[in-house]
Amino acid sequence: MRKRSRYFAREELKKSGYKVTPARTAIIDLLSNSKKHLSAEDIFLKIHNISPNIGLTTVYRTLEVLVETGMVCKLDFGDRRARYEFSQGIEKEKHHHHLVCTNCNRIIDYTDFIEDEIELLKKTEKGLSKKYKFEIKNHIIQFYGLCNECRKKII
Amino acid sequence: MRKRSRYFAREELKKSGYKVTPARTAIIDLLSNSKKHLSAEDIFLKIHNISPNIGLTTVYRTLEVLVETGMVCKLDFGDRRARYEFSQGIEKEKHHHHLVCTNCNRIIDYTDFIEDEIELLKKTEKGLSKKYKFEIKNHIIQFYGLCNECRKKII
DNA sequence: ATTGTAAATGAAAATCATTTTCAATAATCA
DNA sequence: TGATTATTGAAAATGATTTTCATTTACAAT
Structure with missing residues (x-):
């Protein structure tokens, strides 16, 4: 299951001319297993436990890419902090x-x-x-x- | 027309226990005559031409009050800057x-x-x-x- | 009208999520 | 195996919004 979405994501990135990097893979893995709407910092902190070398800036940049490819939705709930979640339809969301x-x-x-x-x-x-x-x-x-x-x- | 919404606004403010001040009246007048979705700064600048003594901070605070009473809608279009418009139903919006x-x-x-x-x-x-x-x-x-x-x- | 009191205000400083900069590093392709 | 170009991390910058605090004002009670 995780592997499937990871594979999907690789293809999706390549298709759009992006490189497949550890940071991108890690963030895709995290989001594809998370039910919640996470902020960039939430994501950064969770990832940090596993890969302490991935910076907050990269998280922001990766999210931008993932939103651009349509894999991830950026949500706004009115506090001034964006949330991100896997798009519907990628898994059985x-x-x-x-x-x-x-x-x-x-x-x-x-x-x-x-x-x-x-x-x-x-x-x-x-x-x-x-x-x-x-x-x-x-x-x-x-x-x-x-x-x-x-x-x-x-x- | 303008007078009607001003009167309505006065009552609405009082009802919620807020004082009626020049800044609040000015912002209500502006929004009730404006078709567009204005940012706090847009509003500040327009008001500034007429009443240069009303500060940006007050604009923010007034908008907060107006949203709270339901007179004004706060909108989010994804750039990170809120927009404000008169709520439907107050005038013939x-x-x-x-x-x-x-x-x-x-x-x-x-x-x-x-x-x-x-x-x-x-x-x-x-x-x-x-x-x-x-x-x-x-x-x-x-x-x-x-x-x-x-x-x-x-x- | 006058006054007492809490609410409202302006200016400046603080906040804080997000972006930008820039030099160093890594992913892909020939 | 390089060469090339995108990606990266850290630190600094940005910019909308909030907070602070001393001053002023609206308005209810006198």
Whole structure:
């Protein structure tokens, strides 16, 4: 499983003219095994335990490359720190959207209602591409509000 | 028209226990007359022409307050600089979503397909609130990709 | 109107995620 | 096995946003 995504990633990098390096492999491995939305620093720290010679700068640069090839999604939850996760469809990742608590910054992934959402999105995407001659590559749907705990606390 | 939104804003501020100050009034006036998604600095500069004594810090603080009361939406288009716009429904603002060009950062507002989107969103929101006991206050839908010009340029 | 008090403000400094610079190193291809 | 070019790490720079702190102001109570 890990090997498969690693192989996939190698090919994907080469296809885009990038070199396959230890840093890139390590970050791909980490992300492909992680369920969460990790920040660049999260990734740096985890990698650091295994390969202390990979710097934070390289993590940023690698993430940029991975986003560019479409292997990784860059997410923004409103705190000013980007999060990264493996794109849907690379493994058997389920497509999901996010609920973001504006108080505690907790993120809930949901897959409920996704089918309807996807269907609508496809339709919308098609219409928009045509009307605005826009080549749509990605979308974001996020709901912001208060999670159960924070709702109680704040009252 | 301007007076109406100013009056509305006064009440809204008081209701939340905030004081009505010149800086707040000025920023509300500006945003309520502006169609665009302005950054804090954009707002600061425009206001500065009229009231040179209002500082950038105050602009940031005021925007925070306005977002908190729900009068203003804070938007994130992926460059690392927040944009602000008057919330739908305060005036006769049309609800819209955004197309973001990842190359030139151009933003296109679209209202097409909005009815269907809104309907689906309402349904989804209801379902999610119930399942996750989440109090949803806001949502974001954005499509990322290449605008017509950039599509041609990059090839 | 006047005043007391907490909230709001401006300027300057601090923060902190992300980028840039630059010299050194490593991945690929002939 | 080199040659060539991309990649890298460390340190410095950047730049939007926040914090600090002393001063001013809005407004409720007098």
